[in-house]
Structure formats: structure tokens, C-alpha cells
Amino acid sequence: MTSTLHPLTNADLHCHSTQSDGTLSPEALARRASDNGVELWALTDHDEVGGQQRALDAASRLGLPYLTGVEISVTFAGRVVHIVGLGFDHRDAGLIEGLRRTRGGREQRAREMAEDLARVGVRGAFEGALKYVGNPELISRTHFARFLVEAGHCTDVPEVFRRYLTEGRPGYVEHRWASLGDALRWIHAAGGIAVIAHPGRYGFTPTEEYALITEFIGHGGRGIEVVTGSHTADDIRRYTETALEFDLLASRGSDFHSPEESRCDLGRLDALSGRLRPVWQALAERVHWPAAVATP
Numbered sequence: 001m002t003s004t005l006h007p008l009t010n011a012d013l014h015c016h017s018t019q020s021d022g023t024l025s026p027e028a029l030a031r032r033a034s035d036n037g038v039e040l041w042a043l044t045d046h047d048e049v050g051g052q053q054r055a056l057d058a059a060s061r062l063g064l065p066y067l068t069g070v071e072i073s074v075t076f077a078g079r080v081v082h083i084v085g086l087g088f089d090h091r092d093a094g095l096i097e098g099l100r101r102t103r104g105g106r107e108q109r110a111r112e113m114a115e116d117l118a119r120v121g122v123r124g125a126f127e128g129a130l131k132y133v134g135n136p137e138l139i140s141r142t143h144f145a146r147f148l149v150e151a152g153h154c155t156d157v158p159e160v161f162r163r164y165l166t167e168g169r170p171g172y173v174e175h176r177w178a179s180l181g182d183a184l185r186w187i188h189a190a191g192g193i194a195v196i197a198h199p200g201r202y203g204f205t206p207t208e209e210y211a212l213i214t215e216f217i218g219h220g221g222r223g224i225e226v227v228t229g230s231h232t233a234d235d236i237r238r239y240t241e242t243a244l245e246f247d248l249l250a251s252r253g254s255d256f257h258s259p260e261e262s263r264c265d266l267g268r269l270d271a272l273s274g275r276l277r278p279v280w281q282a283l284a285e286r287v288h289w290p291a292a293v294a295t296p
Helices: 026-035 052-061 093-103 106-118 125-130 143-150 157-163 180-188 206-218 232-243
Strands: 069-076 079-086 193-196 224-229 249-253
Touching: 026 052, 026 093, 052 232, 052 249, 069 093, 069 180, 079 180, 079 224, 079 249, 093 180, 125 143, 143 157, 180 193, 180 206, 193 206, 193 249, 232 249
Parallel strands: 193 224, 224 249
Antiparallel strands: 069 079, 079 193
């Protein structure tokens, strides 16, 4: 294990555990990351930091350097955008309370989703989705998708999102998430750096994307995911140029949720371009280094 953070460090700074919508525990994810050759890891559950200490402790036992992480849902231009926070104090009271408020509407939204699905013949969706998460504050479309597959309404999760749970389809209910400014304030107050997650997924027009990036920078945002599980080679080239144009730090993360569902496994990502400044170099002082690994 290297004790320095080189530009080509195999960093995976975006994945999800059973604390949000992943299927593996923080401990199992730490083991998978270590086994896959990850050299710097972050767990980034949706709107939740409850798994951070478990992830940090598991990474330490495995000799794996760790950055705290979270993925915050925000509403921008009428769409849901995700902001990843990295390298913050996961015990920060302001961040924890902000995330609690953001999660607050999930249960009511989920019940409305279940009612809409029942109108097209899908019964028991709320209870079926809840068994995949336990805590109704954390229930999401992914949990509904797993239920729909289990119940035989679809063959896999991608089919679910083609037929249900997206705008204009049964089971879709809009939710008002945090504002972009709120999310960045929580991250920065806790000592972290904010990163726009998987920008290629949002389908923004060039004008909308420019507005997102400039407002993000205006609130102190510093990074953008260039290499991630949902980005194509063209996306990677595009957001490499975007990072350079706007002088943003570049991040890299698989967005791993499950061995059966994810497009990219932990640590199995393309390298960042050598022209970019990796976000992990700006966060070197916030890395939790295992005792067996000397700090830089």
C-alpha cells in the first residue's frame, strides 16, 4: 500500500452500502475495495453518514486509506442532481441535521409511489420496498426497483426504470430535495470538498449544465466526477475538458451499489487524464491513514 496520493492512485470515491441503497455492508464494501486493488476509498451513501465510522474502521483494519463521503440529493432546474462531499467531519452536527431534513420526505413520497403503482396493478410495493432498506427515512426508487424484480413485474432493474418510477411512468413521484447552496454549505462547514456527481447522467442542455457548474462554483464547489461507472468514453473526454475549462478538481468513483446491478465494480475504472488535478491530492490532509501506513 502506497503512503502517497499520486495522480494515478486507484481511488474509488463513490459507492453505496446497505446504509442507503447498496446491497453490501460497509465492512463488505471495504473488503471488496481492498481485494480489487483500491488504494484510496470513500463510502458515499445517499443523504446519510451513519455508515461512516463502520467504513473507516473496516478500512483501517484492512490497511486501506479512507476519505469520508456522502452523496446529497439536490433539486436544480427541476431535476435531481447529486453532490458528493468528501473529506469532511462525519460527526458534524450541522451536516447530520441537514441530511436528516433532506431524508424527511422520503417515507411520504414512497407511500405515494406505492399508491400510484397499485393503480396499475402492482400491490404491496411500499412493504416490498421497505424490506430492502428497513428504515423508511432511507427508502428510494432503487428499493422499489428491487421489489418489482422480485415480484416478477420486471426481469431486472434497468427494465424497471424503463417501465416504472421515472417521469411520466407509473410510480414516479417528484420530491423536493435540498438546495444546491444548502448542500455545499453543509459540506464546507464540516471541512469537506464538494464534487458534482456523474454529470453525464442528467441530460442537461449546454445552457443548463453551464448554469449548474457556475452556480456550483459560486457556492464554493471545487470538483467534478470525470470517471464514473455511468460515463462513456465520450463522457470522460467531455468532462475532462470541462474540468480544465472551469479549473475544477477531478474525481473518480464507480458508483457501485451491488455485484448484480452495478455497471462498474469497485476499483475497475479508467485512470484520470494526466492533465487533471485529482481531488484526492487536495484532500491529502483529510485522509484517514491506517496505522500501518505512514502518512505523507
